[in-house]
Amino acid sequence: MKAFVHEYGELTIKEMNEPFADHGQVAVSIRTAGLNRRDVTIAGRRGNEAGALIIGSDGAGVIASIGEGVSEFSVGDEVIINPSLGWYEHRDAPPEQFDILGMPDNGTFTELIVLPAEQVERKPEHLSWDEAGVLALSGLTGYRALFTKGNLQAGETLFIPGAGSGVATYLIQFAKNAGARVIVTSRSETKRKQAIELGADRALDTNSSWPEELKEETIDIVIDSVGQATFNRSLEVLKKGGRIVTFGATTEDVVELNLRQFFYGQYKLIGTTMGSQEELRAMLEYINTHQIHPIVDRTFSLDDAREAMNYLKESKQFGKVALWISE
Template identity: 45%
Template sequence: MKAIILKEKGGPEKLRYEEVESPAPKAGEVLVKLKYAALNRRDVFITYGKYPGVKLPSILGSDGAGVIAAIGENVDNFKIGSEVVINPGLSWGEDDRISNSDFNVLGMPTDGTYAEYVVAPSENIFPKPEYLTWEEAAALPLAGLTAYRALISKGEVQKGETVVIPGIGGGVALYLLQMAVAKGANVFVTSSSDEKIERAKQLGALGGFNYRSENWVKQMRKTIGAADLIVDGVGGSGFNDLIYLAAQGGRIVTFGATNGPVSEFILPRIFFKDMDIRGTALGSPREFTQMLKFVNEHRLHPVIDRSFSLEQTVEAQLYMNNGNNFGKITLEID
């Protein structure tokens, strides 16, 4: 089969489009012939070696949707030809609060979805939402699950609450926006792009603030009041601004740090507000089931920015790395 394989660190340019041996499912596994895959920031970080436990060579890619092509022994809940999506979280465990010590994510060290075929445990295979296209279905799993857990499981969002989503435009942030609107929250966003803010309003945001503008934090606080819930994947020095924006007893849920570590916490701002800062990463199989149910009930459609062919994966990762996308970036495989 054709696949995109990373054999050495050094950025997206190190990815190679090659012929590799097709995998075969073992007991408890299924083989999926992929229609589409989708990119995540995780994939780009791995190419630079900026991800924990990088093991090479690996076929990258956590997101994918396709048709079951073969079934291993002891699999009786699927049949060949079933249309499916893949939960990329492997070996989470039985405790929804935390993952097992051997938890990992499809696409390194386990070979992933930048390929014509992928093998996964049957417990990670779920029916594709019928109303979604193949491309939309492939764009859903990792970012959709991350957003669901951050907003609903950890964030405990309630109808009527004020929710802030920094850095609108990425896959998780856009799912957060759509899910929060579906829950009846009052959602505000930030971005360095006025165009992205306007597009977020079309998806239900009540307003947005450009963080390159002078005094934007004070202006935001004056306009929206204080935020009951902030869900952040940006991190960096701007995290202290989010603490300023948070309400008394408010919550901040953090799921990423694309801008790097937070340089300095001013602790009194946290404890005098009686606020919570909660961390989250991906989610459990039960939450994946809940996420799919939520998406189906509210008929949410992933926002797709642009699609590339599998052969164009290097170009696709470089495009993601420039940060101008609004929505998910996908790879057409079939």
């Protein structure tokens, strides 16, 4: 089978042996896969490590075979992959055994993947293959950040620095369907227009004065995954007693914090990452109820996976980047 792998410091297409579905497992013929920021960083994290690792955390496809003991799925079922490994029930933080598909285990940028049956969920019928393939990791991350950790309520105002990320496009749709007001930022005029079309109430130029632009707004919650470049700017516009949720850093992840200003403001700083199987299922129910569609910016073929990675690195996208794996 064909796969996109990291081996000896290089990313390349390679022919790999097909895996076999053992007891309690399913083999999924991948139709589409989704790129995430962690895929871009894996080469640096593995260095020159030997042994081909199939990268990729997100994917959707059709069950090709099932192992003994699997009764909840049948050959031909359309499914999405749950990339959150070893985390089943809601809890305040991931369990010790938590990991993310795609390192150290083989991931989704391949024609066939074998997983425990508990790691797949039925594909929402209203989604195309491209949409289904990019759903799980970003959708789950956004759902937990917004509802489980952020406790967003109808009538509140959500502020999202960086409108174009995959998670941001889910946050906009999730929050609007929950009855919230949504304000985003972007340096790109095109992305600001796209965010408004998606449902955002306002879209600010990142380089503008946020306190001036938002002086008539009350920001109840900020979800910030940019990091050093926006963290303190976000605090500056957050209401006293408001909450800021962070799940990543596309810029530097070390932030200087004025503690006196922070505790006098009575702010709440909340960290989160990914989510549980329970939350993934709640997110799938939410997108089914509201008929939400993931935003796919561009789809590449598996053979063009390196080009897709470079495209994601440059942050040109609005929404998700997909890989088409097979018919």
